[in-house]
Amino acid sequence: MIWLIGNRGMLGTDIENGLIDNYIDFIATDKEIDIADDDALRKYIKDYYIDWIINCSAYTAVDKAEDERDLAFKVNAEGVLNIARIAKEKNASLIHISTDYVFSGEKDGEYKEKDAAGPKSVYGLSKLQGEKNVMDMLDRYYIFRVSWLFGVHGNNFVYTMLRLFKERDELKVVSDQYGSPTYSRDLADLIISIVKNNVKNFGLYHFTNEGRTNWHEFAAAIYSRAKKNRLTEREVAILPITTAEYPTRAERPKNSYLSKDKVKKKLGIKIRSWQDALDDFFKKMRNNR
Numbered sequence: 694m695i696w697l698i699g700n701r702g703m704l705g706t707d708i709e710n711g712l713i714d715n716y717i718d719f720i721a722t723d724k725e726i727d728i729a730d731d732d733a734l735r736k737y738i739k740d741y742y743i744d745w746i747i748n749c750s751a752y753t754a755v756d757k758a759e760d761e762r763d764l765a766f767k768v769n770a771e772g773v774l775n776i777a778r779i780a781k782e783k784n785a786s787l788i789h790i791s792t793d794y795v796f797s798g799e800k801d802g803e804y805k806e807k808d809a810a811g812p813k814s815v816y817g818l819s820k821l822q823g824e825k826n827v828m829d830m831l832d833r834y835y836i837f838r839v840s841w842l843f844g845v846h847g848n849n850f851v852y853t854m855l856r857l858f859k860e861r862d863e864l865k866v867v868s869d870q871y872g873s874p875t876y877s878r879d880l881a882d883l884i885i886s887i888v889k890n891n892v893k894n895f896g897l898y899h900f901t902n903e904g905r906t907n908w909h910e911f912a913a914a915i916y917s918r919a920k921k922n923r924l925t926e927r928e929v930a931i932l933p934i935t936t937a938e939y940p941t942r943a944e945r946p947k948n949s950y951l952s953k954d955k956v957k958k959k960l961g962i963k964i965r966s967w968q969d970a971l972d973d974f975f976k977k978m979r980n981n982r
Protein backbone atom coordinates (compact mmCIF):
# COMPACT_ATOMS: atom_id res chain seq x y z
CA MET A 694 0.00 0.00 0.00
CA ILE A 695 1.09 3.58 -0.68
CA TRP A 696 0.43 6.46 1.70
CA LEU A 697 0.25 9.80 -0.09
CA ILE A 698 0.60 12.70 2.34
CA GLY A 699 -0.43 16.16 1.15
CA ASN A 700 -2.81 14.93 -1.55
CA ARG A 701 -4.71 18.22 -1.81
CA GLY A 702 -1.65 20.32 -2.67
CA MET A 703 -0.38 21.17 -6.15
CA LEU A 704 2.03 18.24 -6.53
CA GLY A 705 -0.09 15.95 -4.35
CA THR A 706 -3.09 16.33 -6.66
CA ASP A 707 -1.02 15.41 -9.73
CA ILE A 708 0.35 12.37 -7.92
CA GLU A 709 -3.10 11.32 -6.74
CA ASN A 710 -4.39 11.56 -10.32
CA GLY A 711 -1.40 9.52 -11.53
CA LEU A 712 -1.98 6.80 -8.94
CA ILE A 713 -5.65 6.58 -9.96
CA ASP A 714 -4.78 6.50 -13.69
CA ASN A 715 -2.32 3.65 -13.04
CA TYR A 716 -4.75 1.65 -10.87
CA ILE A 717 -2.33 1.78 -7.93
CA ASP A 718 -3.88 1.29 -4.48
CA PHE A 719 -3.23 4.12 -2.07
CA ILE A 720 -4.48 5.92 0.98
CA ALA A 721 -4.16 9.69 1.26
CA THR A 722 -4.20 12.39 3.90
CA ASP A 723 -3.69 16.13 4.02
CA LYS A 724 -4.14 18.77 6.70
CA GLU A 725 -6.78 16.75 8.59
CA ILE A 726 -3.90 14.54 9.80
CA ASP A 727 -1.33 17.13 10.86
CA ILE A 728 2.16 15.75 10.15
CA ALA A 729 3.45 17.70 13.15
CA ASP A 730 1.11 15.65 15.37
CA ASP A 731 2.89 12.34 15.82
CA ASP A 732 -0.03 10.75 17.69
CA ALA A 733 -2.49 11.64 14.93
CA LEU A 734 -0.20 10.15 12.26
CA ARG A 735 0.28 6.94 14.26
CA LYS A 736 -3.39 6.55 15.05
CA TYR A 737 -4.26 6.93 11.38
CA ILE A 738 -1.68 4.48 10.03
CA LYS A 739 -1.53 1.82 12.73
CA ASP A 740 -3.57 -0.86 10.93
CA TYR A 741 -2.01 -0.42 7.47
CA TYR A 742 0.85 -2.29 5.87
CA ILE A 743 2.79 0.37 3.95
CA ASP A 744 5.43 -0.08 1.19
CA TRP A 745 5.88 3.55 0.24
CA ILE A 746 5.15 6.90 1.80
CA ILE A 747 5.08 9.86 -0.60
CA ASN A 748 5.26 13.14 1.27
CA CYS A 749 4.03 16.19 -0.66
CA SER A 750 2.87 18.10 2.41
CA ALA A 751 4.87 21.10 3.54
CA TYR A 752 4.70 24.58 4.91
CA THR A 753 5.30 26.46 1.64
CA ALA A 754 4.67 30.15 2.47
CA VAL A 755 8.22 31.34 1.80
CA ASP A 756 7.83 34.99 2.87
CA LYS A 757 5.48 34.30 5.79
CA ALA A 758 7.96 31.78 7.16
CA GLU A 759 10.28 34.66 8.09
CA ASP A 760 7.67 35.60 10.73
CA GLU A 761 6.44 32.06 11.45
CA ARG A 762 9.74 30.30 12.05
CA ASP A 763 8.36 27.91 14.68
CA LEU A 764 5.49 26.77 12.48
CA ALA A 765 7.74 26.35 9.42
CA PHE A 766 10.13 24.14 11.44
CA LYS A 767 7.26 22.29 13.12
CA VAL A 768 5.94 21.16 9.74
CA ASN A 769 9.01 21.02 7.48
CA ALA A 770 11.46 19.59 10.02
CA GLU A 771 9.55 17.95 12.95
CA GLY A 772 6.65 16.77 10.79
CA VAL A 773 9.07 15.21 8.31
CA LEU A 774 10.94 13.54 11.19
CA ASN A 775 7.64 12.03 12.38
CA ILE A 776 6.98 10.67 8.88
CA ALA A 777 10.51 9.29 8.54
CA ARG A 778 10.28 7.55 11.93
CA ILE A 779 7.01 5.91 10.95
CA ALA A 780 8.54 4.85 7.60
CA LYS A 781 11.35 3.16 9.53
CA GLU A 782 9.01 1.39 11.94
CA LYS A 783 6.75 0.23 9.10
CA ASN A 784 9.74 -0.80 6.97
CA ALA A 785 8.46 1.51 4.21
CA SER A 786 10.47 3.54 1.69
CA LEU A 787 9.95 7.31 1.69
CA ILE A 788 9.75 9.78 -1.18
CA HIS A 789 10.15 13.33 0.06
CA ILE A 790 10.29 16.67 -1.75
CA SER A 791 12.74 19.47 -1.02
CA THR A 792 13.75 22.73 -2.62
CA ASP A 793 16.43 24.74 -4.41
CA TYR A 794 16.09 27.25 -1.53
CA VAL A 795 18.47 25.07 0.49
CA PHE A 796 21.21 26.78 -1.59
CA SER A 797 22.55 30.28 -1.10
CA GLY A 798 22.51 30.98 -4.84
CA GLU A 799 25.99 32.43 -4.79
CA LYS A 800 27.59 29.73 -6.92
CA ASP A 801 28.10 30.36 -10.63
CA GLY A 802 26.89 27.51 -12.81
CA GLU A 803 24.81 24.54 -11.83
CA TYR A 804 24.25 23.11 -8.36
CA LYS A 805 24.96 19.42 -7.91
CA GLU A 806 23.57 17.27 -5.11
CA LYS A 807 26.93 17.21 -3.33
CA ASP A 808 27.29 21.01 -3.25
CA ALA A 809 27.16 22.60 0.17
CA ALA A 810 23.78 23.93 1.23
CA GLY A 811 23.45 27.40 2.72
CA PRO A 812 19.87 28.56 2.92
CA LYS A 813 19.18 32.29 3.10
CA SER A 814 15.58 32.00 4.25
CA VAL A 815 13.73 30.40 7.17
CA TYR A 816 11.80 28.27 4.67
CA GLY A 817 15.08 27.02 3.16
CA LEU A 818 16.52 26.30 6.61
CA SER A 819 13.41 24.39 7.68
CA LYS A 820 13.41 22.32 4.47
CA LEU A 821 17.13 21.56 4.87
CA GLN A 822 16.50 20.30 8.41
CA GLY A 823 13.71 18.12 6.98
CA GLU A 824 16.19 16.61 4.48
CA LYS A 825 18.67 15.90 7.28
CA ASN A 826 15.97 14.26 9.39
CA VAL A 827 15.12 11.89 6.53
CA MET A 828 18.75 11.05 5.77
CA ASP A 829 19.60 10.44 9.45
CA MET A 830 16.61 8.17 9.98
CA LEU A 831 16.41 6.14 6.77
CA ASP A 832 18.44 4.28 4.15
CA ARG A 833 15.57 3.78 1.75
CA TYR A 834 14.55 7.28 0.75
CA TYR A 835 14.31 9.51 -2.28
CA ILE A 836 14.59 13.23 -1.73
CA PHE A 837 13.84 15.29 -4.83
CA ARG A 838 14.94 18.90 -4.68
CA VAL A 839 12.81 20.85 -7.13
CA SER A 840 12.55 24.53 -8.05
CA TRP A 841 9.90 26.98 -9.27
CA LEU A 842 7.16 24.33 -9.11
CA PHE A 843 4.12 24.95 -11.28
CA GLY A 844 1.11 22.77 -11.98
CA VAL A 845 -2.53 22.90 -12.95
CA HIS A 846 -3.85 22.26 -9.43
CA GLY A 847 -2.37 24.94 -7.20
CA ASN A 848 -1.34 28.51 -6.70
CA ASN A 849 1.83 29.24 -8.59
CA PHE A 850 3.67 31.80 -10.70
CA VAL A 851 1.87 30.83 -13.92
CA TYR A 852 -1.59 31.46 -12.45
CA THR A 853 -0.37 34.69 -10.83
CA MET A 854 0.84 35.93 -14.22
CA LEU A 855 -2.42 34.89 -15.94
CA ARG A 856 -4.38 36.87 -13.36
CA LEU A 857 -2.13 39.93 -13.70
CA PHE A 858 -2.34 39.88 -17.52
CA LYS A 859 -6.08 40.56 -17.06
CA GLU A 860 -5.51 43.45 -14.67
CA ARG A 861 -2.41 45.34 -15.80
CA ASP A 862 -1.00 47.04 -18.88
CA GLU A 863 2.50 46.76 -17.57
CA LEU A 864 4.23 44.14 -15.40
CA LYS A 865 7.67 44.34 -13.88
CA VAL A 866 9.32 40.99 -13.32
CA VAL A 867 12.69 40.14 -11.77
CA SER A 868 15.28 39.21 -14.38
CA ASP A 869 18.37 38.59 -12.24
CA GLN A 870 17.30 35.38 -10.46
CA TYR A 871 18.16 32.30 -12.49
CA GLY A 872 16.84 28.76 -12.25
CA SER A 873 14.49 26.28 -13.86
CA PRO A 874 10.75 25.77 -13.62
CA THR A 875 9.55 22.30 -12.58
CA TYR A 876 6.26 21.03 -13.96
CA SER A 877 4.56 19.15 -11.13
CA ARG A 878 3.04 16.65 -13.57
CA ASP A 879 6.49 15.62 -14.83
CA LEU A 880 7.69 15.16 -11.26
CA ALA A 881 4.50 13.22 -10.50
CA ASP A 882 5.15 10.92 -13.51
CA LEU A 883 8.66 10.19 -12.21
CA ILE A 884 7.39 9.41 -8.72
CA ILE A 885 4.60 7.17 -10.07
CA SER A 886 7.12 5.23 -12.19
CA ILE A 887 9.31 4.69 -9.10
CA VAL A 888 6.53 3.25 -6.95
CA LYS A 889 4.95 1.34 -9.83
CA ASN A 890 8.21 -0.37 -10.79
CA ASN A 891 9.61 -0.53 -7.26
CA VAL A 892 12.77 1.33 -8.34
CA LYS A 893 15.35 1.26 -5.57
CA ASN A 894 18.12 3.66 -6.61
CA PHE A 895 17.59 5.59 -3.41
CA GLY A 896 19.23 8.91 -2.64
CA LEU A 897 19.16 12.68 -2.92
CA TYR A 898 18.32 13.99 -6.40
CA HIS A 899 17.75 17.27 -8.19
CA PHE A 900 14.78 17.36 -10.56
CA THR A 901 13.51 20.25 -12.69
CA ASN A 902 12.57 20.65 -16.31
CA GLU A 903 15.44 21.22 -18.74
CA GLY A 904 16.70 24.72 -19.46
CA ARG A 905 17.88 27.67 -17.43
CA THR A 906 15.82 30.84 -17.34
CA ASN A 907 14.90 33.82 -15.19
CA TRP A 908 11.49 34.96 -13.87
CA HIS A 909 11.15 37.69 -16.52
CA GLU A 910 11.78 35.28 -19.38
CA PHE A 911 9.38 32.76 -17.77
CA ALA A 912 6.70 35.47 -17.52
CA ALA A 913 7.17 36.41 -21.19
CA ALA A 914 6.81 32.75 -22.20
CA ILE A 915 3.58 32.49 -20.18
CA TYR A 916 2.29 35.65 -21.85
CA SER A 917 2.95 34.38 -25.37
CA ARG A 918 1.08 31.15 -24.58
CA ALA A 919 -1.77 33.05 -22.90
CA LYS A 920 -2.14 35.05 -26.13
CA LYS A 921 -1.98 31.95 -28.31
CA ASN A 922 -4.61 30.23 -26.17
CA ARG A 923 -6.77 33.38 -26.17
CA LEU A 924 -6.63 33.66 -22.39
CA THR A 925 -5.82 37.34 -22.67
CA GLU A 926 -6.62 39.87 -25.35
CA ARG A 927 -4.68 42.67 -23.71
CA GLU A 928 -1.32 44.08 -24.71
CA VAL A 929 0.81 43.82 -21.60
CA ALA A 930 4.35 45.19 -21.44
CA ILE A 931 6.53 42.82 -19.42
CA LEU A 932 9.53 44.73 -18.16
CA PRO A 933 12.69 43.32 -16.54
CA ILE A 934 13.67 44.62 -13.11
CA THR A 935 16.35 43.73 -10.58
CA THR A 936 15.84 41.94 -7.28
CA ALA A 937 16.87 45.18 -5.57
CA GLU A 938 13.89 46.89 -7.21
CA TYR A 939 11.51 44.16 -5.93
CA PRO A 940 12.43 43.40 -2.33
CA THR A 941 10.69 40.45 -0.67
CA ARG A 942 10.49 39.44 3.00
CA ALA A 943 12.52 36.27 2.35
CA GLU A 944 15.72 36.39 0.35
CA ARG A 945 15.72 34.15 -2.75
CA PRO A 946 18.81 32.53 -4.28
CA LYS A 947 20.19 34.53 -7.24
CA ASN A 948 21.12 31.34 -9.03
CA SER A 949 19.47 28.04 -8.23
CA TYR A 950 20.08 26.20 -11.47
CA LEU A 951 20.06 22.52 -10.48
CA SER A 952 22.06 19.87 -12.33
CA LYS A 953 19.93 16.94 -13.49
CA ASP A 954 22.92 14.71 -14.40
CA LYS A 955 22.41 12.34 -11.46
CA VAL A 956 18.67 11.80 -11.87
CA LYS A 957 19.01 11.26 -15.63
CA LYS A 958 21.87 8.80 -15.23
CA LYS A 959 20.76 6.83 -12.17
CA LEU A 960 17.04 6.73 -12.91
CA GLY A 961 17.47 6.55 -16.70
CA ILE A 962 15.01 9.28 -17.53
CA LYS A 963 14.73 11.98 -20.17
CA ILE A 964 13.34 15.34 -19.07
CA ARG A 965 11.52 17.71 -21.37
CA SER A 966 12.28 21.44 -21.58
CA TRP A 967 10.37 23.85 -19.38
CA GLN A 968 8.90 25.39 -22.54
CA ASP A 969 7.42 22.05 -23.65
CA ALA A 970 6.17 21.48 -20.11
CA LEU A 971 4.54 24.92 -20.15
CA ASP A 972 2.77 24.04 -23.43
CA ASP A 973 1.43 20.91 -21.73
CA PHE A 974 0.29 22.98 -18.74
CA PHE A 975 -1.93 25.09 -21.00
CA LYS A 976 -3.35 21.98 -22.68
CA LYS A 977 -4.11 20.30 -19.33
CA MET A 978 -5.46 23.50 -17.82
CA ARG A 979 -8.14 23.61 -20.52
CA ASN A 980 -9.14 20.02 -19.64
CA ASN A 981 -8.67 20.61 -15.88
CA ARG A 982 -6.36 17.55 -15.64
Ligand SMILES: NC(=O)c1ccc[n+]([C@@H]2O[C@H](COP(=O)([O-])OP(=O)(O)OC[C@H]3O[C@@H](n4cnc5c(N)ncnc54)[C@H](OP(=O)(O)O)[C@@H]3O)[C@@H](O)[C@H]2O)c1
Pocket residue numbers: 699700701702703704705723724725726727728729749750751752753768772790791792793820839840841842843847848
Ligand atom coordinates in the same frame (compact mmCIF):
# COMPACT_ATOMS: atom_id res chain seq x y z
N1 LIG B 1 5.69 25.50 -4.85
C1 LIG B 1 6.97 25.66 -5.19
O1 LIG B 1 7.35 26.57 -5.95
C2 LIG B 1 8.00 24.70 -4.66
C3 LIG B 1 9.33 24.88 -5.04
C4 LIG B 1 10.29 24.00 -4.56
C5 LIG B 1 9.92 22.95 -3.73
N2 LIG B 1 8.63 22.81 -3.34
C6 LIG B 1 8.28 21.67 -2.48
O2 LIG B 1 7.45 20.80 -3.21
C7 LIG B 1 6.53 20.14 -2.34
C8 LIG B 1 5.12 20.28 -2.89
O3 LIG B 1 4.82 21.66 -2.98
P1 LIG B 1 3.39 22.20 -3.41
O4 LIG B 1 3.60 23.54 -4.01
O5 LIG B 1 2.64 21.13 -4.13
O6 LIG B 1 2.74 22.43 -1.96
P2 LIG B 1 1.26 22.90 -1.60
O7 LIG B 1 0.44 23.08 -2.83
O8 LIG B 1 1.40 24.02 -0.63
O9 LIG B 1 0.71 21.59 -0.87
C9 LIG B 1 1.11 21.23 0.40
C10 LIG B 1 -0.07 20.52 1.06
O10 LIG B 1 0.32 20.18 2.39
C11 LIG B 1 -0.71 20.59 3.27
N3 LIG B 1 -0.17 20.82 4.60
C12 LIG B 1 0.40 21.97 5.09
N4 LIG B 1 0.75 21.79 6.38
C13 LIG B 1 0.41 20.51 6.71
C14 LIG B 1 0.49 19.75 7.90
N5 LIG B 1 1.01 20.27 9.02
N6 LIG B 1 0.05 18.47 7.89
C15 LIG B 1 -0.47 17.93 6.77
N7 LIG B 1 -0.61 18.62 5.60
C16 LIG B 1 -0.16 19.88 5.59
C17 LIG B 1 -1.24 21.85 2.64
O11 LIG B 1 -2.50 22.22 3.17
P3 LIG B 1 -2.91 23.79 3.16
O12 LIG B 1 -2.81 24.24 1.73
O13 LIG B 1 -4.28 23.77 3.71
O14 LIG B 1 -1.90 24.49 4.03
C18 LIG B 1 -1.30 21.43 1.17
O15 LIG B 1 -2.48 20.71 0.87
C19 LIG B 1 6.76 20.74 -0.96
O16 LIG B 1 7.64 19.91 -0.24
C20 LIG B 1 7.46 22.05 -1.26
O17 LIG B 1 8.29 22.46 -0.17
C21 LIG B 1 7.66 23.65 -3.81
